[in-house]
Amino acid sequence: MQPILEQMMQRTKTTFLSEHCEVEGHEKYQLMKLSNGTVLCPRCETERKNEAIEKKNEDLFERLENRLRHAYLKDKSLVSDKPLWDAGFKNYVAEEEEVVKNKRYINILVKRYLSGEVFNTWLMGDPGVGKSHLSMATIKNINEYGAKDKKCLYISVAAMLRKIKSSYGNKESIYTEDYFIELMGEVDFLVLDDIGSESGSIGTDKKATDFVHRVLYEIGDMRQGKSTIITTNASWEELEGLYDKKIISRLRSKIELIKFTNTTDKRIGGCLNE
Ligand SMILES: Nc1ncnc2c1ncn2[C@@H]1O[C@H](COP(=O)(O)OP(=O)(O)O)[C@@H](O)[C@H]1O
Ligand SMILES: [Mg+2]
Ligand SMILES: [Zn+2]
Structure with missing residues (x-):
């Protein structure tokens, strides 16, 4: 394991478990246990975060579109x-x-x-x-x-x-x-x-x-x-x-x-x- 990752895991009291994620395509990812007891797959976690960012961008885009639409009625x-x-x-x-x-x-x-x-x-x-x-x-x-x-x-x-x-x-x-x-x-x-x-x-x-x-x-x-x-x-x-x-x-x-x-x-x- 890279020393930096090892240090981070020690600091956050995160440990790797022997089991791997069961999601298709995630077989190579070992599950992690956080200090609070939560068990997660790092790959699932990354995907979830990316989805959340995408959703946020979509919301932002929709709000902008709505504002433009409102602006047309008001402007013209x-x-x-x-x-x-x-x-x-x-x-x-x-x-x-x-x-x-x-x-x-x-x-x-x-x-x-x-x-x-x-x-x-x-x-x-x-x-x-x-x-x-x-x-x-x-x-x-x-x-x-x-x-x-x-x-x-x-x-x-x-x-x-x-x-x-x-x-x-x-x-x-x-x-x-x-x-x-x-x-x-x-x-x-x-x-x-x-x-x-x-x-x-x-x-x-x-x-x-x-x-x-x-x-x-x-x-x-x-x-x-x-x-x-x-x-x-x-x-x-x-x-x-x-x-x-x-x-x-x-x-x-x-x-x-x-x-x-x-x-x-x-x-x-x-x-x-x-
Ligand atoms: N049912 C209603 N409830 C509340 N306000 C009304 C109602 N009908 C008309 N008004 C108000 O009375 C005023 C005159 O109405 P307006 O829509 O301009 O009439 P019109 O276009 O038929 O001449 C406006 O200020 C309008 O907002
Ligand atoms: Mg009128
Ligand atoms: Zn996973």
């Missing part, structure tokens, strides 16, 4: 107001009958998305009923628990239009119409929040509506085989008045629809604190 999304990031299923209060029903329904849809099904969902209803809240909760859930290679994106139409407008006079800005169309075309899960409201309540912001129109066209085109969640305060008739009828009829076919017709406006207090 545009929300109209920061507090919307806090919206989740946990803080979505379901007391009213319709809210209870819709919460249950969207939970089923999330499970279907997570299991790999591809389909589009529309959330429709008056302002303040929780469409943005629910769509954010949905995309955060898919981002958290969905397949690792899937990209999620949340785009508030109003925020996107603001970015595009500010890019008109700024050649350096990357936020062009093409940038957003490409971005929204490539992600696996997209929330397009609040279409139709860009038209304004009085008169029509034609340029904005035309752009959203193009976006909707692209969604019907480039996003085939990908899932899109759209929210709007407008009715189908209103949407057909704003955009091309054919595009709307294509977008509304084979969808899951979550409708709020009997829910109070949560922005003005409603029943949340009652």
Whole structure:
């Protein structure tokens, strides 16, 4: 035995036993007895430690991957107001009958998305009923628990239009119409929040509506085989008045629809604190 090993064994009061390890391939390894009485095979011990290191590396890699995934949703999304990031299923209060029903329904849809099904969902209803809240909760859930290679994106139409407008006079800005169309075309899960409201309540912001129109066209085109969640305060008739009828009829076919017709406006207090 090498003197160094001998010294180490003496110091740690470790002794070799006459038996060898019974694991296949370990026949030449003599078992060791530690000072505390534990008997082990040095080869088994090394393998166990290597496995533990490998497992640790895998965990680290997974954590990094998860962080990158979260970063994509956070980095690339545009929300109209920061507090919307806090919206989740946990803080979505379901007391009213319709809210209870819709919460249950969207939970089923999330499970279907997570299991790999591809389909589009529309959330429709008056302002303040929780469409943005629910769509954010949905995309955060898919981002958290969905397949690792899937990209999620949340785009508030109003925020996107603001970015595009500010890019008109700024050649350096990357936020062009093409940038957003490409971005929204490539992600696996997209929330397009609040279409139709860009038209304004009085008169029509034609340029904005035309752009959203193009976006909707692209969604019907480039996003085939990908899932899109759209929210709007407008009715189908209103949407057909704003955009091309054919595009709307294509977008509304084979969808899951979550409708709020009997829910109070949560922005003005409603029943949340009652
Ligand atoms: N069921 C609910 N439970 C808790 N907060 C809600 C609920 N519905 C809406 N809210 C909150 O009320 C506000 C308005 O909801 P929002 O999702 O923006 O409505 P919409 O997009 O339909 O106009 C948000 O602050 C949202 O978080
Ligand atoms: Mg909204
Ligand atoms: Zn062994």
